[in-house]
Amino acid sequence: MKRRHRKSDCPVHFALEVFGDAWTLLIIRDLMFKGRNSYTDFLRAEEGIATNVLADRLVRLEEDGVLEKEGPPGGASTSRYRLTSKGIDLLPIMLEIIGWSAKYDPKTAADRGFVRRLRREPTELAAEIRSQLIDRRSEAEASPRRAKGARASSRRKTKEREVSS
Template sequence: MKTTSKEDVRSHCAVNYGVEIFGDRWSLLIIRDIVFVGKKTYGEFLKSEEGIATNVLASRLAFLEEQGILSKAPNPGDKRKDFYTLTEKGLDLIPIVLNIVLWSAKYDSKSYVRRSKEFFARLSRSPMQVSEEVKALVRNGECIFPES
């Protein structure tokens, strides 16, 4: 498993620190799944369309928890399952994720976010305001696009 501490980072450059903590493909997709569709359990993350391998998912969840981005607690309804939620440190990644969404929508004409024209328009006009609103939603256990 990948670990990062002050002793083993490649450099203390701020960009490098971010890349080492959340710069791999899977970490941001786990965060995306929490923020956008409210996933909370290992099984829910495993069903993501990108097809993460079970060992990679377990490793990324443990790493994100170790880094203080996720917290894990037993599911109140089923003690055999754990709920993963974003910590305040994790919530602070929401503006980054939303800016990636804006960038991707600009350059990927098939981007899913374009399907939600109202959300995309609001995010384009007021990214910081939307980021704060989304942080509050996720902090309260909600998500941007709850499944009906």
């Protein structure tokens, strides 16, 4: 995939280039909070992302260093995705978005207990989630078969089981 040309060096513009569309943020949300980590898992999300859009966003996020693609674990037929350190560093932003949405969206689907905890003990909650994300990375690094730059395989539809977080 051709590298995107930066239009400015503004930090807000840089951030928008990496995760400035809804689909990208939803993929990051799914990796962070919903335990989804495969192409099929992302397709099953309630928002209904199109396969071509999903494939494009996964490739972009990998190119931008926000997530990594791992080859299929022993006998599995599909690759898994996981957040990199750069991706995990988006946690405070994602928590702020959730808190803001819970405050201003009367129809929010955010878990009330989660939102209550986010308001009462944001630092502790963030540390807990960060620790879980780092643990997932460590477990995956202990037995990875990483697929570097396998763009074609990232676009295949595959059969997966949903992994709970």
